[in-house]
Amino acid sequence: MGALGGRVRGGDLVAxxxxxxxxxxxxxxxxxxxxxxxEVLAVLGPSGCGKSTLLRVLAGFEAASAGxxxxxxxxxxxxxxxxxxxAQAGGLxxxxxxxxxxxxxxxxxxxSADDVRAVVEDVLAATGLxxxxxxxxxxxxxxxxxxxxxxxxxxNRPPVLLLDEPFGALDAQTRLRMHEWxxxxxxxxxxxxxxxxxxxxxxxxxxxxxxxxxxxxASVVDELLVPFGAERGRAVLADPDFVKLxxxxxxxxxxx
Amino acid sequence: MPAALLEEVPGAAPAGRRRRRPRYRRLLxxxxxVVLLVGWQLVAAAGVFSPRxxxxxxxxxxxxxxxxxxxxxxxxxxxxxxFTGTGWEHLAASxxxxxxSWVAAVVVGTVVxxxxxxxxxxxxxxxxxxxxxxxxxxxxxxxxxxxxxxIGEGSARAIIFVxxxxxxxxxxxxxxxxxxxxxxxxxxxxxxxxxxxxxxxxLPSALPEVVTxxxxxxxxxxxxxxVAELSGASLGVGAMMNAARESGRTDQVIVGILVFAVxxxxxxxxxxxxxxxxxxxxxx
Numbered sequence: 001m002g003a004l005g006g007r008v009r010g011g012d013l014v015a016x017x018x019x020x021x022x023x024x025x026x027x028x029x030x031x032x033x034x035x036x037x038x039e040v041l042a043v044l045g046p047s048g049c050g051k052s053t054l055l056r057v058l059a060g061f062e063a064a065s066a067g068x069x070x071x072x073x074x075x076x077x078x079x080x081x082x083x084x085x086x087a088q089a090g091g092l093x094x095x096x097x098x099x100x101x102x103x104x105x106x107x108x109x110x111x112s113a114d115d116v117r118a119v120v121e122d123v124l125a126a127t128g129l130x131x132x133x134x135x136x137x138x139x140x141x142x143x144x145x146x147x148x149x150x151x152x153x154x155x156n157r158p159p160v161l162l163l164d165e166p167f168g169a170l171d172a173q174t175r176l177r178m179h180e181w182x183x184x185x186x187x188x189x190x191x192x193x194x195x196x197x198x199x200x201x202x203x204x205x206x207x208x209x210x211x212x213x214x215x216x217x218a219s220v221v222d223e224l225l226v227p228f229g230a231e232r233g234r235a236v237l238a239d240p241d242f243v244k245l246x247x248x249x250x251x252x253x254x255x256x
Numbered sequence: 257m258p259a260a261l262l263e264e265v266p267g268a269a270p271a272g273r274r275r276r277r278p279r280y281r282r283l284l285x286x287x288x289x290v291v292l293l294v295g296w297q298l299v300a301a302a303g304v305f306s307p308r309x310x311x312x313x314x315x316x317x318x319x320x321x322x323x324x325x326x327x328x329x330x331x332x333x334x335x336x337x338x339f340t341g342t343g344w345e346h347l348a349a350s351x352x353x354x355x356x357s358w359v360a361a362v363v364v365g366t367v368v369x370x371x372x373x374x375x376x377x378x379x380x381x382x383x384x385x386x387x388x389x390x391x392x393x394x395x396x397x398x399x400x401x402x403x404x405x406x407i408g409e410g411s412a413r414a415i416i417f418v419x420x421x422x423x424x425x426x427x428x429x430x431x432x433x434x435x436x437x438x439x440x441x442x443x444x445x446x447x448x449x450x451x452x453x454x455x456x457x458x459l460p461s462a463l464p465e466v467v468t469x470x471x472x473x474x475x476x477x478x479x480x481x482x483v484a485e486l487s488g489a490s491l492g493v494g495a496m497m498n499a500a501r502e503s504g505r506t507d508q509v510i511v512g513i514l515v516f517a518v519x520x521x522x523x524x525x526x527x528x529x530x531x532x533x534x535x536x537x538x539x540x
Contacts, residue, residue, distance in 0.1 A: 059445060060445075061441055061445075078444075079441065079444040079445040080445070080447070081445070081446060081447035083445070084445065084446075085445055087438065089438070091438065091439075091441075091442030091445075093439060093442070093443075093457075093460070093461075094461075094537050094538070095460045095461060095463070095534075095537040095538070096460075096537075104443070104446050104448075104456075105446035105447055108443070108446050108447040108448040108449075108452075108456070109447040136536075136537050138537070152446070153445075153446070156446060156447060
């Protein structure tokens, strides 16, 4: 990262009593949570509880019906490069090579060609995709595609990363490898990350803190600190404390 | 997908790998014309039909050579459409007519199509009237074009333009309207200003379908040229064919047909080759 100057400080993302309804359907019922600078907040909830809607509101794709979203105290009014979002299927543009996909954000913001090249090299290296610059997204494996989607967002050096079940479409082995990879990546370049998932194991592997959502209409019913260190490899899966916590959290999620 | 790329991408999904047909299969497309040609020669030689109805391919071949390579003697008579040695002139006139109107149709069709695809207001405003106009048979415009632009270049260009317009307009409109919202949102999230979305997202995403529209449109423009040239033009492949028909030269009429076929085919191949780098991503 040296060539790119000092690292970006993680942002402080706050949802304050966020409500969202579509017509008569209330999806979010006063969600309040905070992703603090540089931490990974895993938002866990039962399937169909409105997790993705919450993330879309935080990303600025949907306006909240009531309540506010604040990034470092400023209200969020629309999508912005400072809140990089990665969805389950990834956001890569199928018509662009990997290089052009990664350069998309910096170019959109009018960075110089040299800058763009440096940023692309940097995120390629960080995501282990060096050598695949000329490949089209469809020529990459599922795991590579998701890493590339994250790299595409990281190229904008966002203070906040929003991940919507980013590994949900991958097989279990690949997913585990992605968890370890993402942990290492975020350890290397801390970024405030809000991860939405229905997978308890994923939440416990990646999250520093957990926010549990209720069934729809969703609100935060519990928050807890994940009591495992930053160096969380797959070994932790065998830790009796991890197994126990996972079972407890799963109970809570299913109970809504 | 080129095999070389697959090798460079270990672990890449083998998407788009296709069974290659043996090389000789591609030559089959040439076999049919050869068989037809031989059959035609046999029928002509047997004298079943008078040469005025069905001249032998050898005669047509001679005329074809004369059309492009013959000596025109530097003679031009007013009101007479020349044949010998004037092939390139006729062809250039037809190509220019088709090209000017086609390019105009592509520009107008792309702009209006983008408007329809991007703006629901434009859609509500224009869709009904455009669909109604599109339903008018192309040659129903001909009398009106003749009244408005007179016999000659103006009305020819107008008719070719109208014929070439619809495929582009419909393809661009439909394809841009169907661009996945996720792509647009990703582009916005990555910092793309709204005013550049059409260039960065809508157009590239829509391009494979647009190219199909462009091909249809080009074929149509080329098809309509002959009709446009049947009335009044003194230069153009269509004008030559009309004159040949009037003087009973079936062999020269067939020369015109051959020229239309070959040039139309080449134009389509050229367009496909030129657009290839931009639509390669959409190959199955």
